[in-house]
Amino acid sequence: MRRKDVPQDQGLFGEWKEVSYAVDDDGRYILVPSAGWEPANIANHMAWESIEAEVGAVLAKVRIGVLSPLAYHMARHQMDPGLLAGYAGLFRWQVRRHMKPAAFRRISPALADRYAAIFRTTKEELMEMPVCDPPTGTRK
Amino acid sequence: MISSFPHRQSAHCESGVAANLLTHHGLPLSEAMAFGIGSGLFFAYLPFVRINHLPLTTFRSAPGWILRRVAKRLCVGMTFRTFRDAENGMAELDRMLEGGVPVGAQTGVYWLPYFPPALRFHFNAHNLVVCGKEGDSYRISDPVFEEPVLCGAADLKRARFARGPLAPNGKLFSLTSVPKTVDPVPAVREAIREVCRLMTRIPIPLIGVRGIRYLAGQVESWPSRLGERRALLYLGNVIRMQEEVGTGGGGFRFIYAAFLQEAATVLDEHRLLDFSQRMTSIGDHWRDFAVAGARICKGRPQGNDDFPALARIVRECADAEHGFFRELDSLMRSGRHAVRR
Numbered sequence: 001m002r003r004k005d006v007p008q009d010q011g012l013f014g015e016w017k018e019v020s021y022a023v024d025d026d027g028r029y030i031l032v033p034s035a036g037w038e039p040a041n042i043a044n045h046m047a048w049e050s051i052e053a054e055v056g057a058v059l060a061k062v063r064i065g066v067l068s069p070l071a072y073h074m075a076r077h078q079m080d081p082g083l084l085a086g087y088a089g090l091f092r093w094q095v096r097r098h099m100k101p102a103a104f105r106r107i108s109p110a111l112a113d114r115y116a117a118i119f120r121t122t123k124e125e126l127m128e129m130p131v132c133d134p135p136t137g138t139r140k
Numbered sequence: 141m142i143s144s145f146p147h148r149q150s151a152h153c154e155s156g157v158a159a160n161l162l163t164h165h166g167l168p169l170s171e172a173m174a175f176g177i178g179s180g181l182f183f184a185y186l187p188f189v190r191i192n193h194l195p196l197t198t199f200r201s202a203p204g205w206i207l208r209r210v211a212k213r214l215c216v217g218m219t220f221r222t223f224r225d226a227e228n229g230m231a232e233l234d235r236m237l238e239g240g241v242p243v244g245a246q247t248g249v250y251w252l253p254y255f256p257p258a259l260r261f262h263f264n265a266h267n268l269v270v271c272g273k274e275g276d277s278y279r280i281s282d283p284v285f286e287e288p289v290l291c292g293a294a295d296l297k298r299a300r301f302a303r304g305p306l307a308p309n310g311k312l313f314s315l316t317s318v319p320k321t322v323d324p325v326p327a328v329r330e331a332i333r334e335v336c337r338l339m340t341r342i343p344i345p346l347i348g349v350r351g352i353r354y355l356a357g358q359v360e361s362w363p364s365r366l367g368e369r370r371a372l373l374y375l376g377n378v379i380r381m382q383e384e385v386g387t388g389g390g391g392f393r394f395i396y397a398a399f400l401q402e403a404a405t406v407l408d409e410h411r412l413l414d415f416s417q418r419m420t421s422i423g424d425h426w427r428d429f430a431v432a433g434a435r436i437c438k439g440r441p442q443g444n445d446d447f448p449a450l451a452r453i454v455r456e457c458a459d460a461e462h463g464f465f466r467e468l469d470s471l472m473r474s475g476r477h478a479v480r481r
Contacts, residue, residue: 029394031149047376
């Protein structure tokens, strides 16, 4: 890649720039700041779209009472039961169980606090029906 | 606060951390050189390892290897420590900082508040250097940022003790001894030969050039095996691993070409300059793959953009790299470059 070919396609990253390696006119390698590259931006965008779609699908299931609000918070933070179990110090099956509304309503206040701390929210917000809030990556 | 820490922005976090730490301790090293001496270039396609339900494709060696190999080859003493308890881990960090040493840390990126939101995935093999504490915040030299940044203690704690695959467990590392002078020649030779070995002589079809060929076959079969939607997700994932932040472009091939260029001077071997150019064009060809792939992802294929055409590009990259590493290896084995063991 030549210096003049270093792409400057701003994508989802805002002001932040990465550095890429490119060849200057004498054929020497130099570091050049790059705002982003369209193909990489497209791929990144697609990844976020699929996360958003996942959050939307989960939210719909929470609304009709198939899944608990916990499932929504997990989707929003790109967490699967295994990952959340790691953070909460639980077994995977326990987290899976709490994704069901009936079991989730009966969790102890202490555990609710623990979940709330992981998602950086309050216990009340955690237990309530979620209002839609997009996942981290698409927020500017 | 270690005010003199030589923060330089780099393309890849691990080689950047290695280069900056060594430079701080009086052994000036460029990022590309650290990447090369750490034998950072690699390829593996591991369909049984899933990240976000997508098969793992990597263009670099496993996290932590660059640091370890750089330390070993340059005879630098480096200690690594992980922690079971987060409070202990933070206390130890403070203790080390009070001793006036910059401390390397492995973290996840999801909880780092200064990261652009669009990069915050659960990726746990990020590396950075903590160079001081200011009140309740830490001054951090994060190699993928232009300037050192501030990060709150609670956030850093979370990032250091992130869970999931490759969990950092609060890993800290620092240099304990640095030799006055180092002969880089054997280090560079050995490092180049290791990459050649990993890329061409591992008898597992998922690793090195064999892995690239395997990926080509997979790319071809995705649409019929996974259906349109998932095929595009798989493709997008490969493009991200190849081009997204931390690669220096072209799946680390450009940064390696930069290393070969420097190695030509170190080894006084002008033929390495030709190899550097060849590596650059291999990187360019990987980028062709990303361009065509992204057009398909966006639903705007041009001409003969389709999955078989993508597979063809990947195969061409495999062929080019196969020849490249075979010849590079024989150059390193020949006459005056032979590594004495």
